[in-house]
Amino acid sequence: MIQTIAFYIFAVLVIASAVMVITARNPVHSVLWLILAFFNAAGLMVLVGAEFIAMLLVIVYVGAVAVLFLFVVMMLDIDVAALRAGFVKNFPLGIVIALILLAELVLGLSAYRVGAIELGTAAAGEAPAMVASNTGAIGGLLYTRYLFLFEAAGIILLVAMIGAIVLTHRPPKSKRGHQDIGKQVRRNPDEATVMKQPTVGEGVEL
């Protein structure tokens, strides 16, 4: 009963806010609706008992990804009218993409019903029996059965991170504008200030 009510609230809110994401006129409103959709999707995951995934969804998508979205969208001065001008022209392309996505969804769901896909090592580490919390269960699966896929994902992320740093890193060209915090903190009043007692009518010579 309580679960049913909660499910319908979350489900209706997910769909409604997803619709609002694409129909909202203001891009900032779109991002805020998207955040609401993420949040309610997390609620749905709590309902099916995947509380660990739900919390990660909120922490990663709502707490980090969507904040950066919001950052970028707020900084941009987006002209909505200009964006909507190409609507009719791009409509057929949109329909094609939508059809492809629909086909993929149908394929994916029907494949899922046939049976699970065997990924990772072949029976080298059999999945441990389900433990009480699903945090432990996910950890157990990631570090036994899907160890290689998990580590590969980690390496890909590391490479992406290093790539981003390499792309944006610029060595300081001149000493001007470079700050050494340690040097700033070590400074004391004796070497930073000079006391002068100028007489009236004369300037200060440094």
Next chain:
Amino acid sequence: MTEFFQSLGMSYEWAWGVATIAGILLIALPLMLSVAMIIYADRKIWAAINLRRGPNVVGPFGLLQSFADGLKVMLQETIIPSAANKGIFILAPIVTFTVALAAWAVVPFSATAVLANINVGLLYILAISSLSVYGIVMAGWASNSKYPFFSAMRAAAQMISYEVSIGFILVCVILYAGTFNLNEIVLAQKGHGFGIVNGYFFNLLLFPMWVMFFISSLAETQRVPFDLTEAESELVAGYQTEYSSMSFALFWLGEYANILLMCVLNALLFFGGWLPPIDWAPLYYVPGIIWLLLKAFFFFFMFSWVMATVPRYRYDQLMRLGWKVFLPISLLFVVLISGWLMATGHYGAAA
């Protein structure tokens, strides 16, 4: 509590609903009261350190000052700037306040007094605290004014930066406790130091983590010396410049509720939460909630102390501290602690 209402002859659904609402009120109303008192305590401590008297007119010792302020704010007119984005402008303080209250759902006040004793309690707190940035960003953007917008940008960058190192610090605690459940984390600290001291702070590997957690919680709640979002000299009053009356009060209450939450988290994660400081039988006669509140108030005193003594950071120093100092050190300690736990066979897998 659900059983109690069921014994009054309600069906399970109704009993659950009534019990939950009663639990929420039991936490939220005392919380609002303690926020009012903690604002008074903050001003008194701050005044005492500055050799001033602080609020001393309304009520005995000025105890009712916060309530007088609240009444004043409630009677004021709510002004919405004509250029503001109305819906989001009104929504922003509500989001801030709601999020500040929502985190309290998983805080254990004693062994049994917790509204939602969920397995992923600590992750829930991390998730909720990552939401609190939205209230500020929405307020800054919707005000349609320069300084609130700058402040919102600063707040977003600051909170995301410090959440990263807070995440790693929490991982250290979780590695030791072996659970995300806050109640079990508190229980895991029982007799941690030589079987006598209750608390992770007594651990050479975890004590530096606590120091970093304390500083990060100052940054996460935008307290001095990291209150760059409200730097008066540069940004008027920051993201709340355009707010007045109750909408301003909601920001204010939310901010202090967050500060209290961080104080309680310091107590729960490193100082044994509702356990007495020493594992000695007579001390257990004092109810757990008293110990928790005493510890939380001690941390609040430290928050006020820092506020009264430390000058504000520069923004680049703040970012440097978060990314170049705290992040590498906390990452190093995750490695050290997991290595230590593996080497000592904490998980039954001595290498």
